Amino acid sequence: MRVTFGKKEKLKKKKEIELLFSEGKSISKYPIRLVYRKTFFEENIKIKAGVSVSKRNFKKAVTRNRIKRLLRESYRKNKYIVANTTHQFAFMFLYSGKEMPEYSVVESKIKGILQKFVEQEIESK
């Protein structure tokens, strides 16, 4: 499959995000946390994902943008891990650290989280 992360694969609906936070489960590998929820999309898309960085920890927009870009880039490169799910899922990656991370660290953490997700949700069934 292509290693893309286009508009259709991004989580955009406000309602969907509210549901995700109120009912979703989470996997944590400090400093990154994944919140996910089994759901239904009209489009033929397996997973919709979003990223979020707290304004409380990073006051400046430049650093928030930078971290969000790193999160998106790592997800894009490693989403092949979760590509063959049977259900549709909504994802949200949260960065809960307090300092600017290195790209290599972010990527390895994301990889770990995605593998854990596969163990919990796919292989258990």
Place this chain on the structure above:
RNA sequence: AAAGCAGAUCACUUUAUCGCGGCCUUUGGGCCGAGGAAAGUCCGGACACCGUAGCGCAGUAUAGCGGGUAACGCCCGUCUGUCGUAAGAUAAGGACUAGUGCAACAGAAAGUAUGUACAGGUAAUGCUGUAGUGAAAUCAGGUAAACUCUAUACGGUGCAACGCCACGUAAACCAGCUUUUGAGGGUUGCGCGCCCAAUGUUGGAGGGUAGGCGGUUUGAUCCCGAUAGUAAUAUCGGGACUAGAUAAAUGAUAAGGAUAUUCGUCUCGGCGAGGAAACAGAAUCCGGCUUAUGAUCUGCUUUUUUU
């Protein structure tokens, strides 16, 4: 050379691979894609809506003089004061013969004044002069980053404005007409003024879901030149199209190249090696101000040295 003053410019770049947001497409792809402050949201507008937006009071802002501008609390010129050896910087720089208040030290006394010494004068009296204190002492003066007065400006709310479409119904919405009452309520802080109600009926379609589209990027625009002006700026001519996202697009990796600069070397200019980059991310759009910050260059001033 050192110390300082003022101003201008730039904000590393190229290629490859993978990727993101627009627009176009002959579906192969092509083109475009953050800043000088995009920031703080402190001023001024444009634009939009609200006729309960009117009038008066109050309130707020500005303050030499002249000019510029769509407008300004901004900019330019200039005078004066202050600071600095100077280049320059800086100013809440209108008014205290409208009123009220305030005032260190000195002094008898600083506004319901009049003590001492000497001299003069009177029927009599600080009635007059001099000495003395002080910036100022009897038809006084200072102070308005004191109240105040004067002049000028100011309706309110902000693109989550506002318009259209979709979904969709409970009579809570709007408009007209009818009858009765002005109690009560509304408004910009207050007053005046103005507006509203309920019943029945006719017509229209609201609220909510930050759902979609428009607003939304061609504009007091940018670049070059000429003319007018000391300048800010204006006019004319030619050229350019330059982000439009909305849980919010500019990234990741690799390889070079250049500059500041560091080290080594010597034949003092090369060679070799290493090797940065700050502050910071558009959200309706402009003009300013303020704050943050890495360099480079130009002009000027003072001091010292050399010729």
